[in-house]
Amino acid sequence: xxxxxxxxxxxxxxxxxxxxxxxxxxxxxxxxxxxxxxxxxxxxxxxxxxxxxxxxxxxxxxxxxxxxxxxxxxxxxxxxxxxxxxxxxxxxxxxxxxxxxxxxxxxxxxxxxx
Numbered sequence: 566x567x568x569x570x571x572x573x574x575x576x577x578x579x580x581x582x583x584x585x586x587x588x589x590x591x592x593x594x595x596x597x598x599x600x601x602x603x604x605x606x607x608x609x610x611x612x613x614x615x616x617x618x619x620x621x622x623x624x625x626x627x628x629x630x631x632x633x634x635x636x637x638x639x640x641x642x643x644x645x646x647x648x649x650x651x652x653x654x655x656x657x658x659x660x661x662x663x664x665x666x667x668x669x670x671x672x673x674x675x676x677x678x679x
Contacts, residue, residue: 585610588666596646605629605639606648609658610666617649617656 567574579587586607593603608614608628614621617640626636640656643649649656665671 582611584669585666588669588671591671592662592665596648598643598646598648601629602639602643602646602648605636605643606658606662610663615658615663616652 586603589603589607608625626633640649644656648659648662650659
């Protein structure tokens with residue numbers, strides 16, 4: 566743990582293989598993701614999949630061992646949470662989530678409610 570300018574920094578060591586899952590887990594508490602939603606997102610990001618094309622959905626169904634119906638239910642819930650957004654009529658991972666994952670940092674501010 567390190568303190569810089571009254572900010573505590575704590576580095577969490579992770580392997581390349583579990584980096585995406587670790588970041589998604591950290592962010593997941595704010596967007597309330599289920600463990601399987603985290604798995605979907607981390608699988609996509611580990612494979613470099615940003616868009617939910619028909620081919621990419623098939624890859625996910627095979628890897629995650631889910632039916633088309635079951636995976637589509639998860640995708641809809643994730644869209645409702647803002648994890649996926651539409652870009653030119655195709656669902657993609659929200660760019661804000663991608664930026665957070667790529668940055669490797671999460672900054673929290675606490676404000677006291679009056």
